[in-house]
Amino acid sequence: MLSELNKSDIGLLTFQCNICSTINRVPVNSLNRETPSCSKCASTVRMRGMIHALSVALYQKSLPINEFPLSSEIRGIGMSDWDTYANALANRVSYVNTYYHKEPKLDITDIKDRDESTLDFILTTDVFEHVLAPCSRAFENSYKLLKPGGHLVMSVPYSLENEDNQEHFSDLHDFKIVEKNNRRVLINETSTGNIQEYDNLIFHGGEGDTLEMRLFSEAGLIKNLKDAGFIDIQIMKEPCFEHGVYWRHSWSLPLIARKSKLG
Numbered sequence: 001m002l003s004e005l006n007k008s009d010i011g012l013l014t015f016q017c018n019i020c021s022t023i024n025r026v027p028v029n030s031l032n033r034e035t036p037s038c039s040k041c042a043s044t045v046r047m048r049g050m051i052h053a054l055s056v057a058l059y060q061k062s063l064p065i066n067e068f069p070l071s072s073e074i075r076g077i078g079m080s081d082w083d084t085y086a087n088a089l090a091n092r093v094s095y096v097n098t099y100y101h102k103e104p105k106l107d108i109t110d111i112k113d114r115d116e117s118t119l120d121f122i123l124t125t126d127v128f129e130h131v132l133a134p135c136s137r138a139f140e141n142s143y144k145l146l147k148p149g150g151h152l153v154m155s156v157p158y159s160l161e162n163e164d165n166q167e168h169f170s171d172l173h174d175f176k177i178v179e180k181n182n183r184r185v186l187i188n189e190t191s192t193g194n195i196q197e198y199d200n201l202i203f204h205g206g207e208g209d210t211l212e213m214r215l216f217s218e219a220g221l222i223k224n225l226k227d228a229g230f231i232d233i234q235i236m237k238e239p240c241f242e243h244g245v246y247w248r249h250s251w252s253l254p255l256i257a258r259k260s261k262l263g
């Protein structure tokens, strides 16, 4: 076991990456949600925070992936998860990474072909801000796919300031994104036939459509989860120094939400 902080090196943190198990020593103030900080796998605090949250959800303690008990009984899916942790998870439990644009496909807003109540966990990091409105479908369908007692482990960017989520395109119906004067513009025909044009688009990195559809608020996100039926919603604010999970801010943190054992 590692000591939490090596007191002789103030400001330096020794941690074990919970994704590749490498021991790292880094300045604490270099740890950031989106900055690679594992010298071997380049995991970020967000990626390690997701695995920390998953481990707490499944095993009530924080384990590196290679110490997850081997079990084909535990079933989970990811949504365009980072390959490095997706591959490591698939070696320990029955886990399948899914994609919006390629096989194995999953559109979480439309799960009509999927068996419900089959999953012990769903991992989804920074995806739900991109799904088509209403985003409530993504939460409801996640709930349906989980077994009773199963866990949604998720993150999205969210604000602490707003009461409600802010939908950027609330009337999206038949839309496309086109280039116009070297800028990407969204043109939408609403369900009543009105044409709208938006040019202040925010794209996030990644494959395919990564247009930001909304900015969640913490309160709006919790409401989405509760409305879908989730209980025991736990925002993972506490650090896990042992695994290099330390948040210098209190927004956009991973969270765990549970489906009741009663289903």
Ligand SMILES: [Zn+2]
Residues within 6 Å of the ligand: 017, 018, 019, 020, 021, 022, 038, 039, 040, 041, 042, 043
């Ligand atoms: Zn690593």
